[in-house]
Amino acid sequence: MRAIRVATLTGPDDVELAEVDRPSPGHGEVLVEVAFAGVTFPELLQTRGMYQTKHELPFVLGSEAAGVVVEAGAGSRFSVGDRVAAIPGTGSFAEFMVVSDEQTVPVPDGISLAHAAGMPMNLxxxxxxxxxxxxxxxxxxxxxxxxxxxxxxxxxxxxxxxxxxxxxxxxxxxxxxxxxxxxxxxxxxxxxxxxxxxxxxxxxxxxxxxxxxxxxxxxxxxxxxxxxxxxxxxxxxxxxxxxxxxxxxxxxxxxxxxxWGAATRERPGYIAEQWDAIAEYVAAGQLNPAIHAAYPLAQAAAAIGELDSRSVQGKVLLEVKGE
Missing domain, CATH: 3.40.50.720 (NAD(P)-binding Rossmann-like Domain)
Structure with a gap:
């Protein structure tokens, strides 16, 4: 599958579009075909090795995304065909990502996968x-x-x-x-x-x-x-x-x-609890992120660079499969 990979910590211009192995879900995990991925400030920092969470090089970039479950591991609460948003922490700038149930939430009917991709971390x-x-x-x-x-x-x-x-x-x-x-x-x-x-x-x-x-x-x-x-x-x-x-x-x-990230690591199930708490606002369209721009996966460097320029008005996305 295609993915955006960080091989050197020299900034967003040097991320690479690479062919990597498609992952498989384990127990309590799902394989999601990514429709859109959200671009966040941590990605910018990670390309420079400046974020508090470090990953062994090379790694697939991307902290959040939305898409459709195409495979559910044993014990997962999700099913094939479910529309979900997820916060894997890494690996979402790819055609497919594996993410645990703990980091995955359902996308309500009426919410586009584009908007859903921009919701989890910020909301x-x-x-x-x-x-x-x-x-x-x-x-x-x-x-x-x-x-x-x-x-x-x-x-x-x-x-x-x-x-x-x-x-x-x-x-x-x-x-x-x-x-x-x-x-x-x-x-x-x-x-x-x-x-x-x-x-x-x-x-x-x-x-x-x-x-x-x-x-x-x-x-x-x-x-x-x-x-x-x-x-x-x-x-x-x-x-x-x-x-x-x-x-x-x-x-x-x-x-x-x-x-927020530290809080979620300390409390299993916390992301689902939060999502339930704001569900009425999401369903009512009150928490619907404005989309600044959507770039194709191959232009991830330009998308991340938008955050570096401080010019963003709303949410920057990568369009992978699309709706």
Whole structure:
């Protein structure tokens, strides 16, 4: 089968389209014919050996995908013909992937496999951040950095589904329009966001959702309301910020790490529990990712490069078999 393989840790331009053996499912696993694969920031980092999870070279790239089960291993809860989305962690940039039941969820009727491929990692991370780590409630407010990107736009939709006021932070007017179309309560530009947000919410916001890091971090603490929480999800800006902890004392605020992947590894069945918790939002179309672009499998390097350019508005996909 065809697959996108990382043989050297020299960046996305050097990934290779290769012929590899088609895998076979074991006990509690399924073989999925991949329709679409989602392109995520971890893939960019993995091509450079910068991600916390390391794989022995060469390896097939890809963290998530959606498709149809073509073979079910013994003991699997899925059947041939089931439409599924999955989070194997690696191996989804291929015509077929093997994934465990623990990492696989059913795709509801009415949801396209293209949109389903863009859901698992971003939606479940956003759910983990807002529902599990923050205990967010309707009527509260949240500022979302990188609101037009894959993870940021998922957070915007999740927060709106819960009933929060959402302030999306973006870097261009084109991205601002994308976030407005998602339904954000307010959209502000990254340059000078602190002052703008303070005008909108003089007492501050309840949460800041931050997958960006870098030089926005300190101003993010300044826009929090008393008892507010800054949710740290990553550092796409490249710089890991630090904070003087006396800032936390001034308004009784906190900084919370959000490591969804680590949580799922510690709790078997957790992905299915989360998927069930957000199922009504998914079925209602409230958590439907905007698709920035879909590239053919052979153009994986260009697809990953989109994330490196910081130009993405929504979700980048690889089209493998298609619908």
């Amino acid at each position: 479940l991370t956003a759910d983990f951040a807002l529902r599990i780590r923050a205990h967010a409630k309707a009527g509260q407010s949240i500022l979302v950095h990188g609101a037009a990107g894959g993870l940021g736009s998922a957070a915007v939709q999740m927060a709106l589904a819960i009933g929060l006021d959402v302030i999306g932070v973006v870097s261009t007017e084109a991205k601002a329009q994308t976030v407005r179309e998602l339904g954000a309560t307010h959209v502000v530009m990254a340059d000078g966001f602190k002052d703008t947000v303070k005008e909108l919410y003089p007492n501050g916001v309840d949460y800041v959702f931050d997958p960006v890091g870098g030089d926005r971090f300190t101003d993010s603490t300044r826009v929090l309301a008393p008892y507010g929480r800054l949710l740290v999800l990553g550092f796409t800006a490249g710089e890991i910020p630090s904070i003087k902890v006396n800032r936390l004392l001034l308004k009784n605020i906190s900084v919370d790490g959000v490591a």
